[in-house]
Amino acid sequence: MSGHGSGWANPAPAGLVALGVAGLTFYALLSGSVSAGALPLLGCWLMGGALVQFTVGVIELKEGALVGGNVFLFFSGFFMLAGGLEMFVKYFGAAYKFPIPLDAHIDGYAWIILSIALVFLTPVYMKSSNTVMGLILILLTPAAILVALMDGGWIGATPWKPIAAYLLGGVGLLGVYMASAIWVNSTFGRTIMPTGSPMIK
Secondary structure, eight states, X not given: OOOSGGGXXXXXXXXXXXXXXXXXXXXXXXXXXXXXXXXXHHHHHHHHHHHHHHHHHHHHHHTTOHHHHHHHHHIIIIIIIIHHHHHXXXXXXXXXXXXXXXXXXXXXXXXXXXXXHHHHHHHHHHHHSOHHHHHHHHHHHHHHHHHHHHHTTSSOSTTHXXXXXXXXXXXXXXXXXXXXXXXXXXXXXXXXXXXXXXXXX
């Protein structure tokens, strides 16, 4: 994550709040807490998150944060913007019965690439960041893999969908905790909300 050099403040908390929103809303969708009627609204939330994470990614890259900047950039484009647009397409495709049915299996192939990236990013965060960020990646990676496999039709929803839901719910809560810890600890100049040391020394 970027520092405070060159007059730029650390934008990561905003991106982590957006990740928190995505994690908890995907938990709600995958756990069955909301119906398919929530898809267009979820799409709106994800596109708002895309704007936030794109901005964070660009600032982090300007500050020299190779990992954080790239992660926020591809999260903004694929998890948020593409995911949000897909919610609208899937909803209206089902509601208006498109003459050529949507084949959502393509999502599985895209998610496989995102999952592979996360597999390699997990130890990077465990080495270069704190415990909370390491835990976020530890939860996010298997959730992404499960979503990829379910979307691709390679595994069924049972029992994997609720597991992915709870993993993403955990990502959401840890994301907002991490954002809050950065704000609070930076403001008070000391550790009030602990985030731990890197998991890999």
